[in-house]
Amino acid sequence: MPEQESISFTEARCPVPLSHNEKIVMGHGSGGKMSHDLIRRLFYRCFNNPILSVGDDAGVLDLENGGKLAFCTDSHTVLPLFFPGGDIGKLAVCGTVNDLAMVGAIPKALTTAFILEEGLDMTVLADVVASMQSAAEEAAVQIVAGDTKVVEKGKTDGMFISTSGIGVIPPGRNISGRNAQPGDIIILTGTMGDHGIAVLSARGQLGFESEVKSDVAPLAKMIEDVLRASSQVHVLRDPTRGGVATTLNEIAQQSNVGMVLQEGKLPIRPSVQAACEMLGFDALYLANEGKAIIIVGKEDAERVLEALSLSPYGKEAVIIGEVVKNPVRRVLMKTAYKSTRIVDMLAGEILPRIC
């Protein structure tokens, strides 16, 4: 960085004590413990407001007419831009659509801001844009505003895309990571880790051939069908960066509950399992881009599974565990050998630039 940056002209001061020795590291973008630490220490305290501090995938605003609006954003820095099953454009649109769906909103409109690298092939941009439009059409949203910046060669890897979205939450819905209750059932809508392994494969980092495709998909329609089938859905969350393990820990903290997972029930493709074993990864921590965790009152679990079975993105949905009382908000796993282990949040960073 240029040395000017150490000269701050900013008069506003953040109420958070920080030392110059503390640096941003890749782990701050992992979605795991370090990301949460940064969010809690800096963003929640500086941007201090009750909407942000809920900690769900989108901020929920009360409209003057009594309705509710969801509003969310994500930047995308995935490398490479194209990978089996998707690309940065599809990822950007699906990620935003899914964040809206995860607070029970029906997505209405997106914006997109491109940071392009000087020298990028115009056809690469056109392919990404076409892919965004295709995903937007599937999700029944329009891209209503945008922005384009260009930075010097080397200052991105082709492009970064930031997308934001708004959606309308129908009256009476109250979906939040705060709402899990002891006795609730935890459903995962499909296999774990497909996206993470597909991106690694596209980078040539697997060291062997793999046919794993990213699961990147817009889930809004499937989620809407689930919410129409059951009024007992308490929590929705897509296990992206940090994977299923980190997402469940987030919910446990937000809701002040514990969880018990059944190891034998966790869905994983054999090819993903094989890649994980060779590379020493735990699929519980790998990113998914077309999956949801659904926490539902016990009596409606079957009803939700039935609704999911009608969607191409929910056919492999299974119950993976349940919510329990636990004052220290632990996520526990019953292993195949009947022992119990603690499933913690992701520490550090295992796969940078995955989304």
Added chain:
Amino acid sequence: MPEQESISFTEARCPVPLSHNEKIVMGHGSGGKMSHDLIRRLFYRCFNNPILSVGDDAGVLDLENGGKLAFCTDSHTVLPLFFPGGDIGKLAVCGTVNDLAMVGAIPKALTTAFILEEGLDMTVLADVVASMQSAAEEAAVQIVAGDTKVVEKGKTDGMFISTSGIGVIPPGRNISGRNAQPGDIIILTGTMGDHGIAVLSARGQLGFESEVKSDVAPLAKMIEDVLRASSQVHVLRDPTRGGVATTLNEIAQQSNVGMVLQEGKLPIRPSVQAACEMLGFDALYLANEGKAIIIVGKEDAERVLEALSLSPYGKEAVIIGEVVKNPVRRVLMKTAYKSTRIVDMLAGEILPRIC
């Protein structure tokens, strides 16, 4: 870029014919002719929808209750991160607040997505975040959702910030670049080029000392006061990248009108004028981040100027010209020597990474 990027896995195809020989260049991010060409050729055609194609600073959506919502986005890549009068955080919040104000919306909420460089001092991030919050408070908006990604050292210059915003447009308002009418008066709310020269100065590229500060400011309150003072405001637009000249050309094209400016009326600080003369810049093309162009029915021009005079950001507002009939949508300038010259859009790029 890694070679994988030439292998597209995307099945969707853009309806725009492009050749592999065509590359993204810095001018595509200038806000001038090349930006407009990219937007018209690629984004409007691929994302094809009537809200985007209006071409205003924010997309305007009809709400189910008859209200209107404005939704906008911008990425910020300014270099350096801190400059006299502001920083990337203040710029991001003000840019988004102003884009909402320019369609007549009252800003309600923002989101922010950070792309951080590995190794960034945490105190630099904290200063930027504090500055964002300070600008958000002045503009009476909350930052309700966010995202953080981290990329490897060298892949940004400290950070990029993408902000998005939503605002509510009160019933009966119809502000758009399409609404300029022959006979309307063109008001500029203050001096030209302060932001551009302040950033150059912070880069050490002026070659001499300068006390010029960026004009970066949230204009929503001032604009709201103007709109309450007059119902004859037809167009609002902030002349950021590409400057006053490019912005007026945009409006002329959207409204199918011509414009005649009076060179002697164009407000410019002596220090900015001096810098422009030394560097060979025309201040008409320099970026402003705290100014608005207001096009208003002749009968209300004085009323608007009076409202502007009450704001710290509008004290130097002046009439710079008027809207005329012109089938070829030209912006003309009456010079001090009584001759007339054509004022075109910015061609190419004069100051990259200015916002």
